[in-house]
Amino acid sequence: MTPPSTAVPAALVEEWVAAADEVDAFEVALSLAAKVSRDDEAELDRARLLLMVGRPGEALAVLARQHFVELPAEPGASWPYLLLAACRAAVGDDDAYRRLLSVVAMVPGRWEPLYLVGAAAEQRGDYGTADQAWTALVQVHHVVTRFTLARFLAGVLARRDRDDSRATLRAVVEEFLVRDPDLRTNPRPILAAAENLRRRGDHAGSALLLRAAGSRLPGVDALQATTIRRPAPLRWMHVPLLAVAAAIAVWCDLPPLVLAGLVPVLVVRGIAARSRVRGFSAADSAAWRAALRWRQGPTARSVDTEQMLVGGLVAAIVCTASVPIAGAFAGAVAGRPAAIARTVQYAAVSGLVFAALSVLLTGAGLGLLALARRHNWRTERRARQASDRYRLSDAGDCRCWRTTALTGSYAAAYLGRHLTPAMPGSALGRCPSTGALWLATTDEENGQLLLLRGADRPASDPSAQPKTANGYL
Numbered sequence: 001m002t003p004p005s006t007a008v009p010a011a012l013v014e015e016w017v018a019a020a021d022e023v024d025a026f027e028v029a030l031s032l033a034a035k036v037s038r039d040d041e042a043e044l045d046r047a048r049l050l051l052m053v054g055r056p057g058e059a060l061a062v063l064a065r066q067h068f069v070e071l072p073a074e075p076g077a078s079w080p081y082l083l084l085a086a087c088r089a090a091v092g093d094d095d096a097y098r099r100l101l102s103v104v105a106m107v108p109g110r111w112e113p114l115y116l117v118g119a120a121a122e123q124r125g126d127y128g129t130a131d132q133a134w135t136a137l138v139q140v141h142h143v144v145t146r147f148t149l150a151r152f153l154a155g156v157l158a159r160r161d162r163d164d165s166r167a168t169l170r171a172v173v174e175e176f177l178v179r180d181p182d183l184r185t186n187p188r189p190i191l192a193a194a195e196n197l198r199r200r201g202d203h204a205g206s207a208l209l210l211r212a213a214g215s216r217l218p219g220v221d222a223l224q225a226t227t228i229r230r231p232a233p234l235r236w237m238h239v240p241l242l243a244v245a246a247a248i249a250v251w252c253d254l255p256p257l258v259l260a261g262l263v264p265v266l267v268v269r270g271i272a273a274r275s276r277v278r279g280f281s282a283a284d285s286a287a288w289r290a291a292l293r294w295r296q297g298p299t300a301r302s303v304d305t306e307q308m309l310v311g312g313l314v315a316a317i318v319c320t321a322s323v324p325i326a327g328a329f330a331g332a333v334a335g336r337p338a339a340i341a342r343t344v345q346y347a348a349v350s351g352l353v354f355a356a357l358s359v360l361l362t363g364a365g366l367g368l369l370a371l372a373r374r375h376n377w378r379t380e381r382r383a384r385q386a387s388d389r390y391r392l393s394d395a396g397d398c399r400c401w402r403t404t405a406l407t408g409s410y411a412a413a414y415l416g417r418h419l420t421p422a423m424p425g426s427a428l429g430r431c432p433s434t435g436a437l438w439l440a441t442t443d444e445e446n447g448q449l450l451l452l453r454g455a456d457r458p459a460s461d462p463s464a465q466p467k468t469a470n471g472y473l
């Protein structure tokens with residue numbers, strides 16, 4: 001939806017700007033701010049927004065128009081100079097960066113300067129410092145937006161355990177799911193985190209995140225499209241190896257001998273499990289393979305040792321029992337072997353029959369697994385739908401008196417259930433209780449609906465209000 005083109009009081013737009021800023025929708029705030037003529041303080045805000053969207057050069061130009069050009073000799077914590085130091089640091093000024101950090105150190109416990117430090121450090125490529133700023137915002141100050149969450153979790157993944165990255169990878173994906181209820185319909189934070197990792201040179205981390213998220217959220221097309229496809233190695237290699245063993249077992253008339261074929265199967269699998277994915281460390285390669293197994297959903301995502309033993313036993317019984325069947329087939333085709341040539345034919349036919357049986361049984365097993373996964377996904381989806389219903393159950397109740405901005409699915413539910421259209425054809429919704437005017441717009445960066453609250457006063461007939469040169473759009 002586009003902002004209304006009809007006359008809207010500038011004060012109202014200022015409130016929408018502040019509301020967009022509150023949920024870190026910096027691009028939306030900037031584009032709204034550009035529509036009104038603003039005072040000096042608002043210009044400082046615009047410089048900050050420009051820094052946050054990665055345009056520090058333009059931010060410096062705005063600050064220069066406000067006569068903030070040189071940093072004072074004495075370090076002080078005045079906001080404009082802090083902002084100036086951050087913008088100059090972002091374009092590569094080392095001295096300004098040092099001064100920014102030393103001034104922020106003088107005001108511990110404040111969350112606002114953390115945004116400046118995070119943005120400046122990130123734009124300079126100092127991801128270690130940026131990570132600390134985003135981590136403090138999320139974990140200490142509980143500022144959780146799509147902007148901070150993606151950066152915070154990218155930082156967590158970038159610092160993953162070099163010996164075992166599986167646990168970190170899984171924790172990061174689960175944290176995304178817990179913190180952002182709209183992730184399944186809109187995975188932008190994960191894509192942003194992957195991009196963040198790629199920018200800092202951690203290509204393995206970026207690929208791991210996309211793969212793990214793609215496995216965990218199999219229905220999300222945007223993630224599937226970005227996941228690098230690599231062939232699953234040696235998935236069916238057990239069939240020819242076991243077929244050779246079966247041929248020998250039939251030839252010797254000793255069915256349990258087929259289990260000897262499991263030895264090369266296990267050896268080859270062991271080698272495959274230890275081989276590295278190109279460009280990945282050993283731990284990352286292990287995480288890469290583990291991520292595929294997370295597809296089943298939370299109700300049954302892993303196989304424990306007991307289940308593996310039972311499965312192995314069943315496989316051994318099935319393998320052994322298949323040998324006499326293969327022998328009977330071979331006997332029917334080639335008769336009892338007496339000469340060398342007939343023995344070879346006998347062994348070849350029994351091996352082929354055994355291979356066909358293996359393919360059939362493996363296919364059936366994979367089919368059953370697919371059914372189990374499907375069931376798990378359905379269970380998970382039902383649980384998610386129930387939790388979504390609960391989460392949105394109060395979207396019809398007025399919260400205009402305490403909330404200034406809403407995002408995503410909650411915003412959509414609030415717009416539909418609580419607000420009434422303020423003007424036909426406009427993107428404005430009005431609260432029936434307080435008269436607050438909400439602007440419905442789209443945050444292009446996150447691809448989600450934004451609801452921004454304006455003045456708590458009814459603007460019943462905007463055209464009747466006096467127009468001034470600066471006061472209206």
Ligand SMILES: [Zn+2]
Pocket residue numbers: 397398399400401418431432433434
């Ligand atoms: Zn309301």
